[in-house]
Structures are given as C-alpha cells and as structure tokens.
Amino acid sequence: MKPLYLGIFLILTSACKGISEEQLSHLNGYWEIASVTTSQGSTREYTVSTTIDYIELTDSLKGYRKKVQPNFDGTYVTNDDAEYFSIEKRDKTYYMHYQNEMAEWQEVLEVVGENEFRTRNDSGNTYTYRRYQPININ
Known part of the structure; x- marks a missing residue:
C-alpha cells in the first residue's frame, strides 16, 4: 500500500511544479506532432509528419507559429502564413x-x-509535440 501512496504523492508534486517563464524559451524552434489525446481519452500516435511547426517567441511573450515542410537537404519549404500568439x-x-480574422482561441x-x-x-484535446530531428541521409 505504501508504494501506491508514494506514487500518488510523486505524481501530485511533479504536476504542481508548473512551468517557469525561463522554460518558455524552449518553445523556439522546429516541432513535430507526436500524439493527440481527445477529451474522451483516445490517443493517436504520429510516427512521421510531412509538415512541422516552426515557433518563434520573443522576450515580450509574443510570437508566431508557421507550418513548414522539411526537405532532405536540410532546408524548409514555407509560405507567409503564420498564426500569431x-x-x-x-x-x-x-x-x-x-487570434486571427476568422477565430480566437487559447x-x-x-x-x-x-x-x-x-x-x-x-475542447479538452491534448497535443504532444517532440523536437524535430532532421532526416540525415548520408
């Protein structure tokens, strides 16, 4: 019974740690979707993504997110569309x-x-992203 209480305690204390403002700088860079868990609890895992997200955050806690397509030579194809946040x-x-012309969400x-x-x-859907690792074909 003690291991059960210890496990619950560890989960609760780690969940209460929260995110520091310094950690937000980790958002900068290229990310790919790893999984989506719906509010009903079903999860879909993604092993390969044809598009990835590029996120750039400034010191004033404003930034943008763009969809980009990686090429095998290490470059990215993108357009001028961005979601500002x-x-x-x-x-x-x-x-x-x-917020954009069509919608507002958080x-x-x-x-x-x-x-x-x-x-x-x-809607209660959870999105998990992993740092994008470029494909290296040598």
Missing part, C-alpha cells in the same frame, strides 16, 4: 492566446521542455 500567465498557468501549456511540449485546447 501571445502567452499570458493566469493563476500559475500559462496560456497561448491566438491553449493551456501543460509541459514545456527542451525536447517536448504539450498543450490542451478549450
């Missing part, structure tokens, strides 16, 4: 707030690390 902290939680940042980040949208 701002990050705000409310009650120890960071939110990515998006995502809760649940985890931000060097090689992974996870968000949850207003």
Whole structure:
C-alpha cells in the first residue's frame, strides 16, 4: 500500500511544479506532432509528419507559429502564413492566446521542455509535440 501512496504523492508534486517563464524559451524552434489525446481519452500516435511547426517567441511573450515542410537537404519549404500568439500567465498557468480574422482561441501549456511540449485546447484535446530531428541521409 505504501508504494501506491508514494506514487500518488510523486505524481501530485511533479504536476504542481508548473512551468517557469525561463522554460518558455524552449518553445523556439522546429516541432513535430507526436500524439493527440481527445477529451474522451483516445490517443493517436504520429510516427512521421510531412509538415512541422516552426515557433518563434520573443522576450515580450509574443510570437508566431508557421507550418513548414522539411526537405532532405536540410532546408524548409514555407509560405507567409503564420498564426500569431501571445502567452499570458493566469493563476500559475500559462496560456497561448491566438487570434486571427476568422477565430480566437487559447491553449493551456501543460509541459514545456527542451525536447517536448504539450498543450490542451478549450475542447479538452491534448497535443504532444517532440523536437524535430532532421532526416540525415548520408
């Protein structure tokens, strides 16, 4: 019974750590979707993505996200379309707030690390991203 209580305690204390503002800089760079978990609990894993997200965040907690397509030579194909966002902290939680001509939405940042980040949208779907590693064919 003690291992069960210890496991619950460790989960609760790690979940309460939260995200620091310094960790937000890890969002900069290229990311690919790893999985999506719906609000009903079903998960879809992604092993290969033809498009990846490039995220650039400034010191003022504003940034943009673009879809890009990697090439085998290490370059990327992109266009001028970007989703601009701002990050705000409310009650120890960071939110990515998006707004464009068509819609406005937000995502809760649940985890931000060097090689992974996870968000949850207003519908309760959770998106897990992993740092993109370019394909190296030598």
